[in-house]
Amino acid sequence: MIRRAARAGLFVLLVLSLGLTGLAALRISRDPLIRPFVDAGADQIAAAMEQAMAQEATPERLTLVMTRLLAEEPRNWLAIQAVEAVAEERRIALPEALVVQRAAMWEADSSYLVQAGQCATCVWDAGTCTISTALICNAPIQLTPIGDVVGLTKAGSAWATGGDVDEIDLGLSIIGLGATAAVLASGGTSFTLKAGAGMVKLARKMGILSPRLVGMIGDVIRRGVDWQMVGRMDFSDPAKLIRADVVAPLASVASDLGRMGARLPMGETLHLVRYVDDAAEARRLANAAEALGPKTIGAVEVLGKSRFLRATVRLSDVAVQVGVGLVGLLLSLGGVLGGLAQSASLRVLRRLARDPVASR
Structure with missing residues (x-):
């Protein structure tokens, strides 16, 4: 009686596991957007990042x-200072020789004449900009509608004259000007x-965009x-210049x-754009920055x-369902097979017990 109840329970568990796994598989097959990993929430990202940093x-x-950052040319002082902040937060003392090298390089890179020369070069050719000089010397143009108007004018002139x-x-x-118009119309959204x-x-x-993003x-x-x-x-309405569905990934x-x-x-x-x-x-x-x-x-x-990016995702609910379903399915199958093997063994033993002569 007990064995029958156990078998019935295992059978029910097997059916439920099959149903759960099948339902999850059906959802995945019908929705290509479902993925095993999804974006983690802010608290989850912070916790995962702290564990990884530890x-x-x-x-x-x-x-x-x-050592790697100090060897770069030009040096990225924003990244260097960020790593120093990590060391300070975790009370890690960097080697004395490295500290001395860092101080000497900062002295060389931060002098007034060096910065003035870098700024002049950066204005002329943004490819020579460091992050610091870009913000001071080039960003006031590139990050405002002025830079967008200049870009449209250059493109229109080149197109009309057969240039590149x-x-x-x-x-x-185009996206920048379209967004500027939307800001004015929507109050900033x-x-x-x-x-x-x-x-x-x-x-x-x-020149710091990745090749994949440029492509x-x-x-x-x-x-x-x-x-x-x-x-x-005709730049009177920048929104009409683009197909919104095609440009959506770039806008994102x-x-x-x-x-x-x-x-x-x-x-x-x-710095993160790279x-x-x-x-x-x-x-x-x-998400991580927020x-x-x-x-x-x-x-x-x-x-x-x-x-870093691995710490920004978690297993989706569907992936958990599939995992639970598969584990339950395997356990159920193991239980059913074990029960069948046990029953077969008991039948053989009973047969041998009834006919001891045949067993010799």
Whole structure:
């Protein structure tokens, strides 16, 4: 009686497991947007990042990262100072020789004459800008509608005369002006899009955009811009120059960079742009920036991009359901098979017990 009840229970568990697994699989098959990992919440990101930093932010790791940053040309003092902040927070003393080297390099890089020369070069060629000089010398133009108007004018003139059109600069200028108009009309709700588009323009001129992101932007602009209107230099309504559905991935990246800029200083946001390969990574970096605030740069430098981004996602509910269903299914199958094996063994033993002669 007890064995029958146990078998019935295992059978019910097996049916439930099959049903749960099948339901989850059906949802996944019908909805391609369902993924095993989804964006984590702010508290989850903060907790996961703290755990990762506790493991990775060792004296050896911080020394290695600082040595690499000091060897770069030009040096990224924003990243250097962020790593120093991590060391201070965790009460880790960097090697004395490294501290002396850092002080000497700061003295060399921060002199007035050096900064003045860098600024003049940065204004002329944004590709020579460091993050610090870009914010002082180039951002006042690139991050305002003035830079967008200049970009549209250059593109229209080049198109009309048969010259080479800087498609990426044009597309970002169109998005920037369109967002500016939306800001004025909506009272500011499109500000993050405008700020992000300007940030991408500046990062692109500095040469710090990833090749994948540059490729995506170029493809979007080629397919999403009405080049006939550009040729007529009809910029009266920038929104009419683009196909919103095609430009959506680029607009998403720009909006997420704008979210970063709303939480972090402009220089830190510009630093993070180099880690963006696509819209999904821009969103996850923005989520992390909103959760971590001023600790974002130090965390990404110490952990590296891959480990940093892993801390911004969690298992989806569907993935958990599938996992639970599979575990239950395996346990149920194991129980059923074990019960069948036990029953078969008992039958053999009873048969042998009834006929001891045959067993000899």
